[in-house]
Every structure is written in structure tokens, then in C-alpha cells.
Amino acid sequence: MEKNKALSHEFTKGLLKENPVFRLVLGTCPTLATSTSVASAIGMGIAVTIVLTCSNIVISALRRVIPDKVRIPAYIVIIASFVTVIQMLVKAFVPALDVSLGVYLPLIVVNCIILGRAEAFASKNPVLASALDGLGMGIGFIFALACMSTIREVLGSGTFLAGIKDLLQVFGEVDFNGFTIPWLSEHPMTIFVLAPGGFFVFGCMIALANRVAERSGRKCAELNGCGSCPMAASCRMTGEEGRK
């Protein structure tokens, strides 16, 4: 009973309480870059979730085998392999997603959520907990991307779920291809799909998340310099070594 509760906590914490994007401020680059349309944001979210869950499982299974000193390169190799596999699968089965994500698909390798979870969680916890942690964090990432992209797409292009057909075609022929919002589609606020709109919406979402967090007595999401970066530990370490 106790154990089940702990496991379900590993899964649910990533959804809201420790949402990787709004609370831990990880993976900002793909969040900003791919949230211009809901379809590409969800595609990105699913790809990241798969890579995150798989790499968490493998890294956790190998946590006693990988020597501590070479763990970062080992993690990078494992993550990069999963990303390449996903890249090939996307190219073969969802080519439209490959086009809309472009360079950000291979860049999942350097997404700090994945290396961050490997370093902070999977390297210290058993396989099942790591898998659930990865899945929860991934779904939290999809949720955050969906929120941001909905705001940006509706206001910036006047559509909702446009191009979703390309994602759904994996499951067979679908005729549904999103909604067009009557007045907004003729007068879209294009700035929202441009770079400044990304930063702006992200800032507002974090402010909102902070407010909600404070109400329930938790700390605001903070910008603690490099603290959230997965390389921070090795960075400080090498820095000290250099000075010795």
C-alpha cells in the first residue's frame, strides 16, 4: 500500500507540482520553439516523453554498471540513440511532423529535461520508479506545451489544432483537420506565433503558475542561475578540480 502510494507520487508529481516546464524551468528551448501550433507541440511532447521514459528505464537499469566518472558521456550516448531511433521512426511514419519540427527533433538530445531527470532521478532510483517518473514528467511536458501552443495558435493564427491530420494519420485516414476561429483567423495577432510572443506567453504562464503555487503554499519557480542545468554538478566539480 505504502509502496503503491510512493510510486503513484513519482508519476503524478511531474504533472503539476513539479511540472518540468512551469515549475522546474527545464527544456525552455523546445517549449518556446515548437509551441507555435498545437499539432507540432503535441508531436514534440510525445517524442520527448518516449525518449525520456526509455532513457530513464535504461539508465536506471544500468545505474550500478556505469562508472560514476563517465556517467555523463554514457547518458548522452544512451539518450542520443533513443533520439535517433525516434527520428527515424518519425521520418518513416509521420513525415509531416519531421518537417514541422525540423532541427528541434534531433535537438531533443540536449533537452535538459532528459539529462536532468537521468542525473537527478534515474541514476539513484529503481527501474519502475524511474519509468513512472519519466512518464509523468513527459506528460507534464506535453501539458505545458499544449497550454502554451493553444494560446499562441488561437491568438496568433486564429486556428486550433490545424495540421492535426498529419499526426492522426498514423492511426488511419482522418478527415478532421482542426478548427478555424471565425473572426481571429482573418485578423490574427501574428506576434503571438513569432519569437516575442513565445517569450511573452511563457512569462505569463510562469507568473500564473507562481501564483497558483503560492496559494497552495509552495515556492515560486526561481531562476537559480545554472542550478536547474543538469551539467551544473559536473561544472562545479571540474571548476574546483581546476583550481586545486
Place this chain on the structure above:
Amino acid sequence: MSTNEIPAAGKKKGMRDILVCALALFIICLVSAAALSITNSITKDRIIKVEEEQADNARRKVIPGAESFELCELDGGTSIYAALDTDGSVIGYAVSTTDTSYGGEIAVMTGIDMNGIITGVEILTINDTPGLGMNAKNESFRNQFRGKPGGGLMVSGDASGDEIQAITGATKTSEAVTRCVNKASALIFGADNAAGKEADGNGEE
């Protein structure tokens, strides 16, 4: 773990440490390389098939009524396909050309009939700003080309005659697409001449 052991342990231990690290990394690399090559061998054919299918669909869209296509010329990013009808006679050409746009290279497929009139334009690859340059994919922009003679098309504020109305806020993308279409048209008339010359040459031989 091992970081703490180093000062206490002797040199031999350090050497063994390095070997263990190298071996672990080597095995991980080996396994992942094997996994990747297996995935590649599974997906490779499918990726090629998907790409071909997409190109074929684009060709069919730009030349409506074509039965089959025959490759005439292939040179890097540029390709020319002749569109054949059911009788096997040429009814037009599907030309794919590239140019530089705002976000890098774009590739455009242009359909041209035998009179040099453009029958359709499809964007194959584009990497521009969503909401601005990416609007080049919209039919309202692409359909402007249909029915116009290729070659000397210009981008302007309003569409009339040989002019193409630019996408709002994305003049550079509009110009790049137009350049691609003009290039395609020039290639066909160039290619036609070349074909003619070749035939002449053969005749002389």
C-alpha cells in the same frame, strides 16, 4: 563513488579504473550502434518510399490529369519530370527547384504545361517563420501562380498580370518562391532547347 576512492587507491587502481570506464563506455556505444543500425535497416526502405510518395503526390498536384511521370534530369536539388498522359505523350513538366529564403533553403515544385503556363505550385521544403513565411504553403498564395506564364514573374503589393501578391510580412519568402518558379520555367525552356540541340547533334552524327 569512484571519485572518492582515487586519493586512497594506488596508481594500479587508477589504471584499472580507467580501463573499466573505457570498457563500460565502449560496450554502451557498441550496443547503441547495433540498435541504431537495426532500426535503420528496418525504417530505411520505408523512409525512401515515403519521400518518393510525397514527391509523386506533389507532382500529381501541380500537373492535374497526368497519368505517369518520367525523370528527365536530376542535378542536386533540381529535378525535371515529364508528365505523360494515358497515351504516353508529354502534357507538361513538373520541376523542383531550390532557392534561399528567410529561414534557409526552400524547395518548390512547379507544374508547367507545354505552352509555358504554370499549372500549379507546391512547397516541398520550407523552414521560415510560422505565421509569416510559412503562409507560403497556403493555397491563397500558391494559387496566384496558376494560369500565369512562367519566367518573368514579379512580387508586388497587388496581384495583376505577371505580378504575385506578397504574403503579408514575408516579402522575402514570397520572392524566394517566385524565383523558384521563374527558375523552373527557365529550366524547361532551356531544357527543351537542349533537347532540340541534342536531337540536331544526333542527326548530324
Place this chain on the structure above:
Amino acid sequence: MTKELLAVLLTAILTQNFILCRFLGICPFLGVSKKFDTAIGMSVAVILVMVLATAVCYPINQYVLVPKDLEYLQTIVFILVIASLVQLVEIILRKYLKSLYNALGIYLPLITTNCAVLGVVLLNIGNNYNFITSIVNSLGGGVGFMIAMIMFSGVRERLETSDIPRFLRGLPITLIAAALTSCSFLGFSGIVDNIFR
């Protein structure tokens, strides 16, 4: 040729700025732009690694991966090359250029997982640039990174002393300031095109 290269350079610096337009390298942009000195140190290290990574990855791709039909290994090979390159640069700097190491050394490990570095290598290959254009594009990307970092460190020093609504304090206002900085870069769109027309 020079005209083309200049156009690529200016595009990478201004209109397609890595941070403010392409969203590559946001982590260091938000993390280390608080002070002017750290912003400069980080940017110089990024420029160095970006150019070196391109110089090493381009021949590997062109002469090893493409002829052997191994393009699918690009991602994994490049990230490993970048990671080892960063280590190598760190060792060399520590051994021979102690003063430079003290200034840049602490930023180097952070750069391994900086998406701007892997991003520029992948973009160069995606755009079919040749060796020289690739190097110029990487240099431009790095310089653009530096300009954005320096500009933004100035903005942030001002933010420290302003009176900000409670829930916008800290990260949210930083992101909104980044939105405005990014707006200013929108003004450059079309400029490169018109200079070199």
C-alpha cells in the same frame, strides 16, 4: 562570394539570431545573463566552441558519414564530438592558457548540452552550406549569441532596481523583458536582404 558570406554572417547575427529568433540556447541566456562579466565570458566560450565544433563536424560528416551512407548517425556522432571537443579545449586551456582558463573554464562544461552548438552544426548541414559558409554561419551565430547576451544583461541590471508586480518578479518579468528584446530584433527583418540586393 564575399557578398554572400557577409549576408550569411549578418543573417545569423541579426535576422536569425540564435537566441531571440531561433530559441536556441535559452538556458544560458536566462541563467548567466544576470551580470555583464559572466555574460561576456559565456558568450566568448560559446563562440569558440561553436566555430571549433563546426570545423570538426563538417569534415566528419562530409568525408566519413556521407560516403559510408551513415547519415542516420549524425546526431549521436555530433553530440559525442562536441562533448569530447569541449573536454579537450578545457584540458588544453588549463594546461597552456591558465588566464583564459580562469576566465572561461567554468562555462565550458555547460556548453556541452547547449542546444545552440549542436543546433548550428545541424543547421549548417541542413542548409547544405560548404565549409567556409558553415564556419561563417557559426561565427555569426556565436556573435549574435553574444550581442543578445550583452544587451539582455543590461536590461536585467535595470530590472533589479525596478518596482515589479509581485507575481511577475523574478523569472516572469525576465521572460517578458526577453520578449521586448526579441521584438527589437524583429525590426532587422528584411535589412540584410535590402543591403545586399
